[in-house]
Amino acid sequence: MSDVNNKPESESQQPERREYTPAPPAKRVLAWVGVVYMVIVTALTTYMYFADGNALTGLAPLLTIPGLVGLGVMVLLNHRSTGAPRKGIAWAIAVVCWLAAVWFLFPGIAGLLANFA
Numbered sequence: 001m002s003d004v005n006n007k008p009e010s011e012s013q014q015p016e017r018r019e020y021t022p023a024p025p026a027k028r029v030l031a032w033v034g035v036v037y038m039v040i041v042t043a044l045t046t047y048m049y050f051a052d053g054n055a056l057t058g059l060a061p062l063l064t065i066p067g068l069v070g071l072g073v074m075v076l077l078n079h080r081s082t083g084a085p086r087k088g089i090a091w092a093i094a095v096v097c098w099l100a101a102v103w104f105l106f107p108g109i110a111g112l113l114a115n116f117a
Contacts, residue, residue, distance in 0.1 A: 026077050033070035040066070058111025061104040068104070072097035 023031070040063065048055045072094035077089035 012023065026074060026081075029073050029077065030068055035065050036066040037063075054115075056115045058114055059108060061111060062108030064103045064104050065108065067103040068097045072101075 044059070050101055075085070075090050075093045075097070079085060079087060085093070
């Protein structure tokens with residue numbers, strides 16, 4: 001049987017080993033943003049069933065925060081890998097995204113706490 005495959009039997013029985021290549025940083029950032037959104041959506045939907053049956057309202061500002069943080073990180077990763085946009089512009093966009101995330105944190109927490117008053 002080794003004549004058919006042109007390999008000795010001991011080599012044909014071993015499975016092929018593939019090298020491990022980790023995901024690029026951009027895919028990891030997007031995956032973590034997705035995980036955060038899934039945790040938020042799961043928490044929002046399960047709260048409605050286990051609490052008094054009412055959905056939480058006024059949480060739109062909180063839902064923008066993971067996307068804004070991820071966008072800021074993605075701009076910096078794009079600059080690091082391709083060089084576009086320029087360094088100053090990339091940092092300016094990232095800082096604006098992160099400041100907007102902090103800005104939306106306060107009305108988001110206020111909207112969340114208004115549900116329990």
